[in-house]
Amino acid sequence: MKGIPMRTGEQASSEMAKMLAVRDHSQVIGEFIDWLSANGMTICRANGGLRGTLFHPVGIPTEELLAQHFGIDLEAVEVERRAVLAELRAGQH
DSSP states (O other): OOOOOOTTTOOSSSSHHHHHTTHHHHHHHHHHHHHHHTTTOOEEEETTGGOSSEEEEEEOOOHHHHHEEEEEOOHHHHHHHHHHHHHHHHHHO
16 A cells, blocks of 8 residues: 555565555556546446446445455455554554
8 A cells, every 4th residue: 555665574465465566557447437427427237238228326436346356355455554554553662
């Protein structure tokens, strides 16, 4: 995550490392989704496929959509983030 240093020896498979690896791509996609919203559009599911006539907003926050797309577990990211912060706090005492 931006602004939080990775610990030395941190496994490259950590969720925070995965998030950092896709940050630029995720940012661009997130900005596009925000642009859609600002222009009155939303991501929908269609009954009957793309040629269906009934569309329903997915109702999933952008951060969750991006995490799903990139295979990132947001709960694990939060656990790792808290661990890094606890480690930093412990080093200050």
